[in-house]
Amino acid sequence: MSLSAFVDGIGVLGPGLADWPEAAGCLRGRSPYVPAATVLPPPSILPAAERRRTGRVVQLALAVAVEATGRAGIEPGDAASVFSSSGGDGRNCHEICAALAAPDREVSPTRFTNSVHNASSGYWSIAAGATAPSNVLCAFDASFSAGLLEAMVQASLGSRPVLLVAYDGDYPEPLRAKRPIPDTFGVALVLSANRGARSIARIEANIAAEPADTLADPRLEALRAAVPAARALPLLRALAARVPGRVSLDYLDDTRLIVNLAPCV
Amino acid sequence: MAPLVLTSFTAASCIGRGSTQTLASLRERRSGLRPCDFETVDLRTYVGIVDGVDAAALPAEWSRYDCRNNRLAELALREDGFDAAVLRAAGRYGRHRVGVFVGTSTSGILQTELAYRRRDPATGALPEEFDYGATQNSFSVVDFVRRRLRLEGPAAAVSAACASSAKVFAMGRRMIEAGLIDAALVGGVDSLCLTTLYGFHSLQLLAPGPCRPFDVTRDGLSIGEAAAFALIERAPENLDRDAVLFLGAGESSDAHHMSAPHPEGRGARSAMQYALDDARLEAAAIDYINLHGTGTPSNDRAESRAVAAVFGAAVPCSSTKGATGHTLGAAGGLEAVIGALCLRDGLLPGGAQTRNLDPELGLNYITGNLRARARRMLSNSFGFGGANCSLIFGLAG
Numbered sequence: 001m002s003l004s005a006f007v008d009g010i011g012v013l014g015p016g017l018a019d020w021p022e023a024a025g026c027l028r029g030r031s032p033y034v035p036a037a038t039v040l041p042p043p044s045i046l047p048a049a050e051r052r053r054t055g056r057v058v059q060l061a062l063a064v065a066v067e068a069t070g071r072a073g074i075e076p077g078d079a080a081s082v083f084s085s086s087g088g089d090g091r092n093c094h095e096i097c098a099a100l101a102a103p104d105r106e107v108s109p110t111r112f113t114n115s116v117h118n119a120s121s122g123y124w125s126i127a128a129g130a131t132a133p134s135n136v137l138c139a140f141d142a143s144f145s146a147g148l149l150e151a152m153v154q155a156s157l158g159s160r161p162v163l164l165v166a167y168d169g170d171y172p173e174p175l176r177a178k179r180p181i182p183d184t185f186g187v188a189l190v191l192s193a194n195r196g197a198r199s200i201a202r203i204e205a206n207i208a209a210e211p212a213d214t215l216a217d218p219r220l221e222a223l224r225a226a227v228p229a230a231r232a233l234p235l236l237r238a239l240a241a242r243v244p245g246r247v248s249l250d251y252l253d254d255t256r257l258i259v260n261l262a263p264c265v
Numbered sequence: 266m267a268p269l270v271l272t273s274f275t276a277a278s279c280i281g282r283g284s285t286q287t288l289a290s291l292r293e294r295r296s297g298l299r300p301c302d303f304e305t306v307d308l309r310t311y312v313g314i315v316d317g318v319d320a321a322a323l324p325a326e327w328s329r330y331d332c333r334n335n336r337l338a339e340l341a342l343r344e345d346g347f348d349a350a351v352l353r354a355a356g357r358y359g360r361h362r363v364g365v366f367v368g369t370s371t372s373g374i375l376q377t378e379l380a381y382r383r384r385d386p387a388t389g390a391l392p393e394e395f396d397y398g399a400t401q402n403s404f405s406v407v408d409f410v411r412r413r414l415r416l417e418g419p420a421a422a423v424s425a426a427c428a429s430s431a432k433v434f435a436m437g438r439r440m441i442e443a444g445l446i447d448a449a450l451v452g453g454v455d456s457l458c459l460t461t462l463y464g465f466h467s468l469q470l471l472a473p474g475p476c477r478p479f480d481v482t483r484d485g486l487s488i489g490e491a492a493a494f495a496l497i498e499r500a501p502e503n504l505d506r507d508a509v510l511f512l513g514a515g516e517s518s519d520a521h522h523m524s525a526p527h528p529e530g531r532g533a534r535s536a537m538q539y540a541l542d543d544a545r546l547e548a549a550a551i552d553y554i555n556l557h558g559t560g561t562p563s564n565d566r567a568e569s570r571a572v573a574a575v576f577g578a579a580v581p582c583s584s585t586k587g588a589t590g591h592t593l594g595a596a597g598g599l600e601a602v603i604g605a606l607c608l609r610d611g612l613l614p615g616g617a618q619t620r621n622l623d624p625e626l627g628l629n630y631i632t633g634n635l636r637a638r639a640r641r642m643l644s645n646s647f648g649f650g651g652a653n654c655s656l657i658f659g660l661a662g
């Protein structure tokens with residue numbers, strides 16, 4: 001089997017990485033990567049009532065989704081979407097579990113509503129007016145590749161662009177000791193079945209058993225290893241390089257998602 | 266879409282473990298809801314508890330996955346020869362050609378809730394034995410099922426609130442159509458926990474008594490737990506007449522509100538229409554609708570408007586949540602299995618608990634069982650975040 005799609009737009013936000021051009025510069029070695037706490041822009045795309053209720057993870061997902069759809073030149077609401085996250089909103093989860101361990105067990109209704117794994121997908125659909133299907137996945141450390149696989153399947157079978165949003169948030173203590181995700185990182189890709197004016201590269205994927213690619217810069221490699229969504233970095237590096245390439249991304253157990261990439265010139 | 270066949274399916278809910286018990290409860294219109302005595306929960310509400318979950322030990326090899334959600338999964342895997350059917354498929358196609366896509370909304374969060382009660386008083390640390398990845402994480406149940414059955418194909422948890430385990434049917438089908446796999450183990454597993462009980466309580470959505478979908482005095486939902494699984498693969502040429510086919514799926518997003526449905530059921534309506542389009546069927550080809558029917562005033566109103574817009578008011582429909590409770594992330598899978606059992610049995614299940622139909626809702630909501638040869642049924646699942654999914658199943662002959 002072989003799956004293919006065109007990458008039409010990219011969005012990135014993470015520690016020391018404000019957007020795709022900055023990430024591309026670091027990944028190509030054109031500018032030094034300087035880790036710094038992720039700075040999240042307010043989700044101005046949302047109506048005010050919803051904006052107040054969002055947590056960091058939703059803000060992260062919306063920021064990269066806005067960047068990727070903007071760069072792809074599509075109406076945000078026109079795409080089907082695949083949201084994939086290893087753990088959703090760990091801070092919200094901590095607050096609920098702490099409340100449930102307290103004597104009165106008072107859970108905030110907003111926290112409960114935001115606790116669903118598809119919170120980002122729900123807020124995105126409201127923000128963008130996106131009524132198309134949205135799938136919402138989790139595959140623990142394999143969440144990026146699981147999301148990419150599903151997004152490529154949807155792009156190749158369907159008739160509209162597919163927005164993939166892979167994102168992870170930091171966990172507070174005491175959960176962090178059990179799930180040491182240190183900061184937020186998100187990546188979004190707009191995929192299409194056919195080449196368009198904004199297409200950056202054609203990608204082709206299959207599953208194989210071989211080692212995953214790592215990054216030469218130890219700080220970028222540390223980010224890749226620490227945050228499941230950042231397992232996308234070898235693919236982003238290849239997209240930034242704009243030369244034909246082949247990358248091996250972490251997937252389930254000993255399997256990898258192998259992505260062959262041909263830039264659109 | 267090209268139809269897929271449900272080679273094997275099973276479910277465990279408060280109305281029974283396995284097909285025989287589940288169907289017997291539906292025939293006798295038995296509800297499994299009872300006053301909430303779950304864990305230390307102190308809320309005036311009813312719940313649907315599966316008997317024997319606590320006693321369902323996981324095989325020793327997989328003990329790190331031990332939590333209520335995975336025990337419930339284990340319990341269901343052993344029913345109706347489901348695990349053996351999956352192993353046969355793995356033998357036929359190869360382990361890497363069988364995918365696993367399971368819906369869950371809360372996974373093993375109960376394990377974390379309990380761990381938070383046992384934090385170290387000095388450091389605040391969670392107990393050493395608490396294993397986040399194998400229990401709390403949404404992927405835990407998929408990881409467990411995949412390892413337990415030694416499958417090696419693509420896998421993911423789908424977690425889109427109460428539409429989760431309907432959406433896995435659509436996802437499994439896409440993976441088969443794309444040529445990535447030959448068969449998919451799909452389904453849903455959600456178990457009782459404090460987050461959902463106290464969370465729905467905070468939203469004032471829990472009924473104090475057993476839920477009464479579509480009743481004029483309906484006052485909220487009852488939470489249940491369930492595990493439901495189906496093995497789907499391409500339909501061969503010659504099928505038994507009573508083989509159950511997966512004929513179509515429709516998915517949509519409300520783009521309206523995080524926890525309330527669109528008042529006219531806009532997204533629900535598109536999901537049903539897309540499912541019909543996908544199955545290349547007219548609305549008149551559907552003989553029964555298993556409604557989402559949670560029993561909250563606004564959900565049932567929005568759904569009735571959407572159903573009426575697509576199907577009119579004649580098609581028999583009911584919600585089985587009066588019997589099973591709302592099993593959240595497992596509801597789509599459970600109601601798919603209930604639908605498959607009813608199609609085979611020629612049973613249109615009357616909605617349990619509902620006494621006085623709300624005349625405003627205007628559908629042909631059946632409160633008593635009907636005997637009819639129904640060839641095709643549609644099942645609705647809608648969730649928080651505006652996630653909607655409708656599925657169509659039918660008999661081969």
